[in-house]
Amino acid sequence: MNFRRLVFGANPRRTSVRILVLxxxxxxxxxxxxxxxxxxxISMLPTFESGRLHFVNxxxxxxxxxxxxxxxxxxxxxxxxxxxxxxxALPGERVRIVEGQVQINGIGLDEPYVHNRRPWDTEEVQxxxxxxxxxxDNRGMSAADHDFGKVDAExxxxxxxx
Amino acid sequence: xxxxxxxxxxxxxxxxxxxxWWYTSRSDEAEIRRRLDRLAAEINTGVTEGLATTxxxxxxGTYFTDDVTIDLGPGTAPLHGRETVVGMAARLxxxxxxxxxxxxxxxxKVSSDRASATVSLTAxxxxxxxxxxxxxxxxxxxxxxxxxxxxxxxxxxxxAVETIK
Numbered sequence: 001m002n003f004r005r006l007v008f009g010a011n012p013r014r015t016s017v018r019i020l021v022l023x024x025x026x027x028x029x030x031x032x033x034x035x036x037x038x039x040x041x042i043s044m045l046p047t048f049e050s051g052r053l054h055f056v057n058x059x060x061x062x063x064x065x066x067x068x069x070x071x072x073x074x075x076x077x078x079x080x081x082x083x084x085x086x087x088x089a090l091p092g093e094r095v096r097i098v099e100g101q102v103q104i105n106g107i108g109l110d111e112p113y114v115h116n117r118r119p120w121d122t123e124e125v126q127x128x129x130x131x132x133x134x135x136x137d138n139r140g141m142s143a144a145d146h147d148f149g150k151v152d153a154e155x156x157x158x159x160x161x162x
Numbered sequence: 163x164x165x166x167x168x169x170x171x172x173x174x175x176x177x178x179x180x181x182x183w184w185y186t187s188r189s190d191e192a193e194i195r196r197r198l199d200r201l202a203a204e205i206n207t208g209v210t211e212g213l214a215t216t217x218x219x220x221x222x223g224t225y226f227t228d229d230v231t232i233d234l235g236p237g238t239a240p241l242h243g244r245e246t247v248v249g250m251a252a253r254l255x256x257x258x259x260x261x262x263x264x265x266x267x268x269x270x271k272v273s274s275d276r277a278s279a280t281v282s283l284t285a286x287x288x289x290x291x292x293x294x295x296x297x298x299x300x301x302x303x304x305x306x307x308x309x310x311x312x313x314x315x316x317x318x319x320x321x322a323v324e325t326i327k
Contacts, residue, residue: 040298040299041298074325074326075325076267076284076301076302076303077266077267077268077269077282077283077284077323078266078267078284079267080284081266081267083325085326134326147325147326148326149326150326150327151326151327155325
């Protein structure tokens with residue numbers, strides 16, 4: 001078998017079409033359906049380690065809203081830099097953190113994914129019908145160094161799936 | 163052998179692509195992006211002492227209007243005026259040498275009279291620890307107002323956006 005046939009196949013035109021279709025499918029999938037993201041920072045430890053590659057399912061919330069416990073990608077000015085946080089409270093709920101324990105509508109939330117907990121304290125906040133309350137899993141860090149709180153629904157661009 | 167219609171089609175596609183590139187690269191939006199990229203490059207230039215620090219700070223000041231306002235959010239007092247920005251840039255130069263600033267997702271919206279523009283962007287800051295050399299990444303969203311004065315886009319207002327409140 002000669003080199004040309006090995007690279008281009010028996011039918012170069014068909015091979016070109018296949019390459020084009022595959023490239024288009026990969027581009028569409030990685031841009032609009034399953035977007036790769038690299039986690040940076042320690043706020044999602046131990047669930048996500050810094051520097052690891054993950055994927056955001058951008059169509060996860062097309063037919064159903066985010067659920068409590070989902071790990072979501074939150075956009076800043078655009079889709080190239082994202083926060084990765086866990087949904088702690090849902091629209092319309094009241095949230096408060098007392099001694100590191102999250103309370104939803106006055107009832108303590110069971111969070112098995114939190115392994116270390118510092119005694120964070122926050123005022124109670126009322127979420128609007130278009131707001132979620134998000135936080136990272138690493139509650140062993142200082143609250144001042146951890147971005148957590150209310151986020152508008154339109155900023156959530158997808159669910160981090162793996 | 164390549165047919166003549168195929169060559170013609172490729173030539174037309176190339177011409178259209180070149181025209182689109184030429185048109186978009188000359189737009190106000192493209193000019194704003196270039197201007198902000200140049201500002202980030204100026205801030206990233208490693209100058210730590212002497213007259214060079216003053217010159218660099220003055221150069222950074224040319225990216226702002228005389229009456230610029232910079233509001234970095236809760237906990238910091240807003241800065242007013244270009245001179246304040248220049249003074250702050252000069253004081254912070256030794257510290258800025260350990261971080262790299264990059265603006266991403268720059269989204270300008272130019273007014274119909276082309277006199278002003280609102281810009282949203284994410285500032286990505288890579289900080290290198292002096293002691294360990296370890297790098298950490300921080301990102302913040304900003305909303306800018308820019309004014310078109312004398313053929314140049316100048317920043318007239320900067321406000322930090324609270325993505326997570």
